[in-house]
Amino acid sequence: MSFELSPEHNEFRASVRDFAQAEIAPYAAEWDRKHHFPVDVVHKMGELGLFGLTAPEEYGGADGDFTSLCVAIEEISRVDQSMGITLEAAVGLGINPILTYGTDAQKQAWLPDLVAGKRLAGFGLTEPESGSDAGATKTRAVLEGDEWVVNGSKQFITNSGSSITSVVTVTARTGERADGKPEISTIIVPSGTPGFVAEAPYDKLGWHASDTHPLSFTDCRVPSANLLGERGKGFGQFLATLDDGRVAISAVALGCIKACLEMSVQYAGERKTFGVPIGAKQGVAFQIADLQVMAHAAEMLTYKAAALKDKGAPIKEFKQAAAVAKLYSTEAAVTATRIATQVFGGYGFMEEYPVTRFYRDAKILEIGEGTSEVQRMLIARGLGLPVE
Structure with a gap:
């Protein structure tokens, strides 16, 4: 292939x-x-x-x-x-x-x-007490007549409170299944709906130009027709949504790695110590060579997963490829920013150089849309291991 x-x-x-x-x-x-x-x-x-x-x-x-x-x-x-x-x-x-x-x-x-x-739309999944354990959702939506009444909160939601955000889809408990587990459904909540508040934006380590808010819902009423998909299928819907998202996050990480490579090559060719460019020193050159390896590997994994998606590969095969791509590329991106910052030396600690911003931005890649630990769990399960 x-x-x-x-x-x-x-x-x-x-x-x-x-x-x-x-x-x-x-x-x-x-x-x-x-x-x-x-x-x-x-x-x-x-x-x-x-x-x-x-x-x-x-x-x-x-x-x-x-x-x-x-x-x-x-x-x-x-x-x-x-x-x-x-x-x-x-x-x-x-x-x-x-x-x-x-x-x-x-x-x-x-x-x-x-x-x-x-316009932009947000995806309200993560909650204060249910991050990786998304099935522990506490937000509730009760059907009263022809309206859903939503109560609860979400956190770390991207594109959820900007001036052009029009809607947020929210996962919520809508009942209890026969096996006693919560029935989780997805509800469409338009911006400006009474009871729906996008709280003040977070003061984040990185991604400063991205719109990210906690959300609160207090007796927030929307029409029953705002149910997205089948009732009780919300859990499966967001799992499928995250599979695609993991490949896309891998693409974000790939862009980061390539930027670190390009910046490091340029700087190491221009910056001189002891009369020669620092790129002539094996200690620097070998680190930059590692960046090239990371870029190639992340590129292959990202676009392999994307190709599987495009050709309609079996879900199990695509899920495994998505988890592998996300795990490798995001961890490599964090390493790449550390290497690039080291190549730049003291200048890598100064905000006037883009490498500093890339260093701050990269860490969240290992956390968002499934932590590295979750990816390892998914990969192990795909191998048939009895992971809890």
């Missing part, structure tokens, strides 16, 4: 790279410093068609493949992870659940603006 990108993919990559260099790279440091979410750039990404890459033409999309989305995420993340994760979450966590499980009416109501990049 070949994972080489087609000429069309490479041509698309070039166009996204040009956009990222012109519209994002010159301003990323300022956005990071000011914790600014650049709505105007999100709109420009929409005009370029990035949010609609995998959506059908009837909703304004390109009806393209998953690989194209990963290419776009990689290239945006190569200059700024905040904008990379904005795209990843907008499509993978915002658009995809509605596109995959929504009714025709729900799709017509929400997708056109989301696909165009005029």
Whole structure:
């Protein structure tokens, strides 16, 4: 099975790279410093068609493949992870659940603006006491007449409280199954619904230009028609959603690794000590060589998983590939930023150099959309091991 990108993919990559260099790279440091979410750039990404890459033409999309989305995420993340994760979450966590499980009416109501990049959607899964243990959801939705009444809270939700956020899909307990376990369903909650509050944004270690909020729901009422997919199928829906998201996060990490490689090669060729470029020193050169290995390996794993998605591979095979790609690429990205910072020496500790921002941004890659520990558990289960 070949994972080489087609000429069309490479041509698309070039166009996204040009956009990222012109519209994002010159301003990323300022956005990071000011914790600014650049709505105007999100709109420009929409005009370029990035949010609609995998959506059908009837909703304004390109009806393209998953690989194209990963290419776009990689290239945006190569200059700024905040904008990379904005795209990843907008499509993978915002658009995809509605596109995959929504009714025709729900799709017509929400997708056109989301696909165009005029609006954003969030995915409310994580809670204060249920991160990796997502089945321990405490948020509840009770059906009263023709309305769902939602009470609870969510945390660390991307694209959930911006000025252009139109809707958040929320997992909630809607009853109890026959085996005594909670029945979990997904409810669509529009922004501005009474009782739904996007609390103040987090003061984060990294991803300063990404929109991230805790959410609270207090007697929040939405129509019964806002149930997304089948009642009681919410758990399976978000697991499938996260499988795709893990590959997309791997693409974010890949962009990070490639950026570290490029910055390190350039700096090591220019910076001189004892009369020669530091890249002439084996101690530095070997570390940069390791970055090249990481970039190649992460690229192969990411696009192998994307290719499996595009060809409709068996779920078990795709889940395993997604977990492997996410685990390796994200851990490699954290290592890559550490190496790049070391190559830059004292300058790597100064905010005037992008490597510092990449160092801060990378850590969350090992945590979001399934921690490294969860990925190892999934991989072990895929191997048939009796992991709890």
